[in-house]
Amino acid sequence: xxxxxxxxxxxxxxxxxxxxxxxxxxxxxxxxxxxxxxxxxxxxxxxxxxxxxxxxxxxxxxxxxxxxxxxxxxxxxxxxxxxxxxxxxxxxxxxxxxxxxxxxxxxxxxxxxxxxxxxxxxxxxxxxxxxxxxxxxxxxxxxxxxxxxxxxxxxxxxxxxxxxxxxxxxxxxxxxxxxxxxxxxxxxxxxxxxxxxxxxxxxxxxxxxxxxxxxxxxxxxxxxxxxxxxxxxxxxxxxxxxxxxxxxxxxxxxxxxxxxxxxxxxxxxxxxxxxxxxxxxxxxxxxxxxxxxxxxxxxxxxxxxxxxxxxxxxxxxxxxxxxxxxxxx
Numbered sequence: 001x002x003x004x005x006x007x008x009x010x011x012x013x014x015x016x017x018x019x020x021x022x023x024x025x026x027x028x029x030x031x032x033x034x035x036x037x038x039x040x041x042x043x044x045x046x047x048x049x050x051x052x053x054x055x056x057x058x059x060x061x062x063x064x065x066x067x068x069x070x071x072x073x074x075x076x077x078x079x080x081x082x083x084x085x086x087x088x089x090x091x092x093x094x095x096x097x098x099x100x101x102x103x104x105x106x107x108x109x110x111x112x113x114x115x116x117x118x119x120x121x122x123x124x125x126x127x128x129x130x131x132x133x134x135x136x137x138x139x140x141x142x143x144x145x146x147x148x149x150x151x152x153x154x155x156x157x158x159x160x161x162x163x164x165x166x167x168x169x170x171x172x173x174x175x176x177x178x179x180x181x182x183x184x185x186x187x188x189x190x191x192x193x194x195x196x197x198x199x200x201x202x203x204x205x206x207x208x209x210x211x212x213x214x215x216x217x218x219x220x221x222x223x224x225x226x227x228x229x230x231x232x233x234x235x236x237x238x239x240x241x242x243x244x245x246x247x248x249x250x251x252x253x254x255x256x257x258x259x260x261x262x263x264x265x266x267x268x269x270x271x272x273x274x275x276x277x278x279x280x281x282x283x284x285x286x287x288x289x290x291x292x293x294x295x296x297x298x299x300x301x302x303x304x305x306x307x308x309x310x311x312x313x314x315x316x317x318x319x320x321x322x323x324x325x326x327x328x329x
Contacts, residue, residue, distance in 0.1 A: 004076040008199040011083040012192040013222045018090040019102040019188055020050060020226020023274055027181035027227070030250030030281070036170045037177070045174075046181035047224040053185025054220030058211040059268030060187055064194030065209045067127030068107060069114045071198040077323040078117045079199050082109030085315035089308065098304040101272035106191050107131060108312030115313075116320035134269035139279040141260050146283030150252040154287065157248075170247040176254035181227070183261035184273045189223040191270060245281070253280040275305060 027049070028042040037045070065071060069078075086105035093100045107128075114122050157165060196215045200206045245253075257277045264271040 002076075002203055004080070005199055005203045005205070008076055008079050008083065009196055009218075011080060011087065012196045012199075013218060015083050015087050015090075015102075015106070015195075016189060016192040016219050016222035017226040017229075018087050018094075019192070020047075020223040021229040022090045022094045022102060022226075023099075023184060023188060027177055027184055027254075029277075030245050030253055031173050031177040033245050034170070034173065034247045034250050036173050036247055036250070042177065043228050045178055047227040049178045049181035050185035050189070050227050051220045051224035053182040053187075054189035054193075054223055055216060056182075056186040057265060057268075058190060058193060058216065060190035060265055060270050061194035061197060061211050062209055063127075063131065063268045063270055064106070064110075064191050065198045065201070066124070067131050068110045068124055069122055070124065071201045071209070073122055074114055074117055074202060076199055076202060077328060078110070078113040078320060079195055079202075081113035081116070081316040081320035081323065082106060083195060084319050085109040085112065085312045088315060089312050093304060093308075096304075099274045099278055100304045100308045101135070101274050102188060103135060103191060103270050103272045104305070104308040105312045106195070107135070107270070108309040109316040112313035112316030113320040116317040117324070131270055134264060134271050135275070138260055138264065138271040139275040142257060142276040142279035143283040145260065146253055146256040146280030147286055148283075149256045150249065150284045150287040153248060153252055166247050169251045173247045173251045173254065176251045176258065179258045180254040180261075180277070183258045183265070185220065185223055186265040187261050187271060188273055189219045190265075192219045192222070249281075249284045253277060253284045256280045256283070 027046040028037070028039075031037050032039050032042050083106075086102065086109045089100070089105045090102055111123065111128070193211050193215050196219070197206070197209055197211050200212070200215075201209055206212065254277070257273070257280045260276050260280075261271060261273055
């Protein structure tokens, strides 16, 4: 196997590790903040479910593999540039405690690296619009469904005492957190699968965009392993800083998010699990009262979302130009 191809596989695995580390908060922030599970128990459960979720399908991987650029029309350095930019952005925002989208980072990296390699004509505009539409609409669904589902729960169970509600929804939240991790694995692990499959196709190792079983396995294990690191700063942001959560709110936010993410995975649409769970938490919080949400923190998160795409496009563009200048790849 070509040395550059091995580098891409290693970087894709590192991206999945960083993604799991960064996005562990998506699945366990609410269940940890409400003290339903201890942090250690939560990450072990989430890691196991992430691995299982990665085996659900490969439709998202195929969308990533063909939706942005023709894998046969680029070089392996474009994929290296995309992965490096996404990994760097994940690490930067992880230490800043900002829950941003690994999906946006990777898509931005692919766009920036591809344009630097040739020009705008290399891009699959129709495919990019489809991906962006799913990335942009999914947080809106998170907000609306989170709000509506929480209202429904309150209508059905709001007459019960707070103690009974916390007791039973605490147990249900374990289930919803596990399903959220499963959904995250079903969507996010496939993004690295798509990159590796693109590299294999570009390098002539395979002849169609079918994800090999060994690629699914290593990406699943990498995602699950990354979750074990926790991502505690982002967990604090999602689970404490935006809204004071109780088990009933955590259950509503996680269940709403899981429905959206699993539906997207089935349709082969890459969505940002970070954006979905963050917006679902905002929707759930808005049912208490608008002032219950700490909108200043939410504003910083939205700003980080807005910056992700242009920053990763620029980073990947610069990395690809640097690699080309030194004739690497």
